[in-house]
Amino acid sequence: MRRLGIGTLTVLALISASASARAGDYSGDTLVRVEGSVVVPDSGAHVYSGGTTLSGADAEISTETIPSLTITHFFTKNIAAELFCCFAKFSAEGKGAINGTNLGNFWAFPPVVTLQYHMDPIMGFKPYGGVGFQYIHYFNTNSGELGGNLHLSDSFGFALQGGVDYEIGNGWYLNADVKKIWLDTDANWRGTGITAKVDVDPLIVSAGVGYRFNLADLLSGRSSESVPLK
Numbered sequence: 724m725r726r727l728g729i730g731t732l733t734v735l736a737l738i739s740a741s742a743s744a745r746a747g748d749y750s751g752d753t754l755v756r757v758e759g760s761v762v763v764p765d766s767g768a769h770v771y772s773g774g775t776t777l778s779g780a781d782a783e784i785s786t787e788t789i790p791s792l793t794i795t796h797f798f799t800k801n802i803a804a805e806l807f808c809c810f811a812k813f814s815a816e817g818k819g820a821i822n823g824t825n826l827g828n829f830w831a832f833p834p835v836v837t838l839q840y841h842m843d844p845i846m847g848f849k850p851y852g853g854v855g856f857q858y859i860h861y862f863n864t865n866s867g868e869l870g871g872n873l874h875l876s877d878s879f880g881f882a883l884q885g886g887v888d889y890e891i892g893n894g895w896y897l898n899a900d901v902k903k904i905w906l907d908t909d910a911n912w913r914g915t916g917i918t919a920k921v922d923v924d925p926l927i928v929s930a931g932v933g934y935r936f937n938l939a940d941l942l943s944g945r946s947s948e949s950v951p952l953k
Contacts (some may be wrong), residue, residue: 727791743889747894751937754795754803756898758931761788765924770821773916779820782921785813791929795839805853807835807902807927815867827867829875835861835902837884844890853884855902859923871912878923880906888933896933901926
């Protein structure tokens with residue numbers, strides 16, 4: 724969370740610097756958002772002991788609310804690429820035959836990259852859709868009641884996205900966004916003989932505020948005429 728806080732402060736500082744350099748620009752090439760996101764895993768698991776399936780055993784990953792950041796670069800007025808980034812801590816609990824068992828907790832770094840199409844504004848509303856992928860790196864794991872040393876393999880999966888920006892003036896937006904990702908991970912409580920194939924499949928619902936500007940203006944540190952994207 725300390726790293727996320729530093730990242731958030733850095734982005735806010737960049738926005739402030741850009742705003743001081745010139746007013747925001749709805750035809751600018753860069754859009755930065757600071758948001759709150761609810762991550763809802765559609766989780767499930769096949770659990771094994773010594774390679775044998777534990778009949779009826781399942782698992783559930785917790786739903787978490789987290790701060791998040793996005794950076795979007797526009798190649799044209801309609802085509803853009805977005806990076807979504809955050810850090811989050813989750814816990815896992817047994818279900819079915821192992822209901823209520825604390826399966827451990829872990830931190831995740833789960834960036835999402837999407838290629839997007841942004842519609843032209845309609846009364847200030849700019850809907851968009853995207854397709855891409857998510858990569859998740861897991862760290863700082865705790866094994867819970869099973870003991871051993873919990874290890875989670877990094878995950879890579881397909882992502883779909885839909886959202887809308889609403890213009891509120893001077894380059895600022897309000898934003899609402901939904902992402903659906905399909906991915907899984909292999910869990911291994913090393914030293915216990917217990918393993919699991921876990922479906923993560925998160926739904927990420929976000930809302931926040933964004934600021935759009937020309938990156939060249941920020942880097943040059945001086946005002947210049949914007950060149951609308953073709």
